[in-house]
Amino acid sequence: MRRPFHHGNLREVLLEQAEVMLRAEGVDGxxxxxxxxxxxxxxxxxxxxxxxxxxxxxALAERGFDRLTERVVAALxxxxxxxxxxxxxxxxxxxxAVENAALxxxxxxxxxxxxAGPVQEAAGRLFTVLDGGLADSAGDDTRERxxxxxxxxxxxxxxxxxAQRVTPEQGETLIDDAMEALLTSALGxxxxxGH
Amino acid sequence: MRRPFHHGNLREVLLEQAEVMLRAEGVDGxxxxxxxxxxxxxxxxxxxxxxxxxxxxxALAERGFDRLTERVVAALxxxxxxxxxxxxxxxxxxxxAVENAALxxxxxxxxxxxxAGPVQEAAGRLFTVLDGGLADSAGDDTRERxxxxxxxxxxxxxxxxxAQRVTPEQGETLIDDAMEALLTSALGxxxxxGH
DNA sequence: CCTAGAATGTAGGCGTTGACTATTTAATAG
DNA sequence: CTATTAAATAGTCAACGCCTACATTCTAGG
Numbered sequence: 403m404r405r406p407f408h409h410g411n412l413r414e415v416l417l418e419q420a421e422v423m424l425r426a427e428g429v430d431g432x433x434x435x436x437x438x439x440x441x442x443x444x445x446x447x448x449x450x451x452x453x454x455x456x457x458x459x460x461a462l463a464e465r466g467f468d469r470l471t472e473r474v475v476a477a478l479x480x481x482x483x484x485x486x487x488x489x490x491x492x493x494x495x496x497x498x499a500v501e502n503a504a505l506x507x508x509x510x511x512x513x514x515x516x517x518a519g520p521v522q523e524a525a526g527r528l529f530t531v532l533d534g535g536l537a538d539s540a541g542d543d544t545r546e547r548x549x550x551x552x553x554x555x556x557x558x559x560x561x562x563x564x565a566q567r568v569t570p571e572q573g574e575t576l577i578d579d580a581m582e583a584l585l586t587s588a589l590g591x592x593x594x595x596g597h
Numbered sequence: 598m599r600r601p602f603h604h605g606n607l608r609e610v611l612l613e614q615a616e617v618m619l620r621a622e623g624v625d626g627x628x629x630x631x632x633x634x635x636x637x638x639x640x641x642x643x644x645x646x647x648x649x650x651x652x653x654x655x656a657l658a659e660r661g662f663d664r665l666t667e668r669v670v671a672a673l674x675x676x677x678x679x680x681x682x683x684x685x686x687x688x689x690x691x692x693x694a695v696e697n698a699a700l701x702x703x704x705x706x707x708x709x710x711x712x713a714g715p716v717q718e719a720a721g722r723l724f725t726v727l728d729g730g731l732a733d734s735a736g737d738d739t740r741e742r743x744x745x746x747x748x749x750x751x752x753x754x755x756x757x758x759x760a761q762r763v764t765p766e767q768g769e770t771l772i773d774d775a776m777e778a779l780l781t782s783a784l785g786x787x788x789x790x791g792h
Numbered sequence: 793c794c795t796a797g798a799a800t801g802t803a804g805g806c807g808t809t810g811a812c813t814a815t816t817t818a819a820t821a822g
Numbered sequence: 823c824t825a826t827t828a829a830a831t832a833g834t835c836a837a838c839g840c841c842t843a844c845a846t847t848c849t850a851g852g
Contacts, residue, residue: 409801428708435838444802446841451800455839503707510760512698513623517761525762550763550771551778558753565705566712567720568745576745579784583746587778604830630809639831641812646829650810 413451415441420462424504434458456513460521463514466505467524471531473498478535484594485585488536492556492577499560500570506560529553536593548584548593555580608646610636615657619699629653651708655716658709661700662719666726668693673730679789680780683731687751687772694755695765701755724748731788743779743788750775 409415419440423432434455435445452458477494480487499506508514514521533549559576562568568576584590604610614635618627629650630640647653672689675682694701703709709716728744754771757763763771779785 412800430708433838434840445838446803447801449801449840507702507706510756511702512759512761513625514760522761525760529762547770547774550757550767551774553762554753554757554771554775555750556753557756558749558751561705561752561756562745562749564707565709565720566707566717567724567748572745575742576749579742579746579782580749583778583782583784586782587774588781589774589778607829628809629811640809641832642830644811644830 409441409443409447412441412443412447416448416451416458417461417465420458421465421505424462424508425502428504429459429508432459456515459508460515460519462505463509463511463521464524466502466509467521467528469502470495470498470509471524471528474528474531474535478531488552488585488594489578489581491532491536492552492559492581493574495556496560496563496573496577499557500563500573503564506564510557544589544592548589551587551589552584555584604636604638604642607636607638607642611643611646611653612656612660615653616660616700619657619703620697623699624654624703627654651710654703655710655714657700658704658706658716659719661697661704662716662723664697665690665693665704666719666723669723669726669730673726683747683780683789684773684776686727686731687747687754687776688769690751691755691758691768691772694752695758695768698759701759705752736787739784739787743784746782746784747779750779 416437419437420432423437423440432455434448434452437458438445438447441447448458452461473494474491477490478487480490482490509521509525516522529549532553533545536549536552556577559568559573559580562576563570563573585594611632614632615627618632618635627650629643629647632653633640633642636642643653647656668689669686672685673682675685677685704716704720711717724744727748728740731744731747751772754763754768754775757771758765758768780789
């Protein structure tokens with residue numbers, strides 16, 4: 403049984419290996435040729451699935467957004483009060499960011515393909531989920547601003563932890579403080595009633 | 598007058614050219630050899646000043662923190678009320694981040710040299726300034742938590758703008774909302790009295 | 793079934809890069 | 823003036839991304 407000429411699902415294998423390598427070596431350590439080596443194919447093979455290195459990175463970022471969205475959705479399913487759910491979502495977001503620091507860098511790198519494209523769409527889906535899950539009252543403007551404020555806070559917390567300005571333990575306190583501040587603010591009291 | 602063998606201040610020239618290139622091409626477009634070319638020296642010359650590419654990037658990050666610190670200090674000098682100063686600092690921070698998106702990526706990249714080192718020290722100076730400037734009352738714990746919360750919020754806002762999830766105009770509103778939420782929170786009322 | 797064409801993978805080459813080393817040149821201290 | 827050190831040169835090397843020509847496999851339409 404010789405190795406089939408066609409790999410079969412090279413694209414998936416490459417993406418998974420790339421995530422492993424990304425975690426181990428960071429973005430810089432992610433080489434197409436090494437990836438091909440690990441998959442047991444020739445160095446040109448990845449080109450059939452990713453036109454260039456950036457295309458691979460974009461695909462990784464897209465998957466990252468999808469996985470983060472899943473985590474957020476799971477947190478939103480919690481049966482607790484709105485107040486508690488908000489905290490859970492915040493923690494889930496930050497936890498994902500801590501576990502996938504290099505991936506998050508990719509996801510929020512400004513050069514992920516232009517204003518449109520799959521990456522931005524995946525990011526959009528994340529924000530849509532956050533939007534729908536966090537606020538079912540209040541006007542659109544208030545809701546939009548609350549959503550952005552939430553996103554900024556959790557994203558900033560994640561960045562501070564990744565940059566080692568904050569330990570993961572401090573991060574827990576930080577995210578709790580942040581959610582508290584969010585709820586106590588005027589925007590919070592309009593969007594999430596009952597605190 | 599032949600060109601002197603010794604450049605004289607090659608290190609400074611390289612750093613300044615690197616910032617230009619960083620702004621124009623992003624981190625990936627920053628090549629040591631191209632830098633040497635632009636400075637009119639041989640391709641090995643930069644090695645006398647930066648042992649490898651990462652050392653150059655670290656130096657850039659360090660300077661970035663210093664410049665950001667300057668901007669924050671300037672904002673802190675505003676004679677207005679604490680409430681207004683907080684907003685100014687937040688806006689200054691975000692404005693710097695927007696104007697120097699690629700540099701900010703460098704500054705907060707997790708692989709900027711380990712737990713110690715010049716980059717972390719420069720980052721520490723920034724946080725020290727924020728700490729001293731934003732709160733002269735309240736206990737150390739509360740102050741520390743308020744400081745982190747502030748940093749996370751502005752940093753997250755900056756990231757969202759850089760990732761084009763938020764337009765610069767939305768960013769203005771966002772930072773105002775954020776500062777308001779910060780002040781309204783329990784931490785805020787302990788740290789910054791009088792609102 | 794079988795054949796044309798599209799996908800997929802191979803093989804090799806090209807130019808660029810970061811890193812390393814030996815060597816030359818300039819600046820400086822004694 | 824000379825010995826030492828710092829700074830820059832020039833050349834080499836392996837690795838990489840990208841490109842092209844070609845081989846193999848898969849897939850539909852007739």
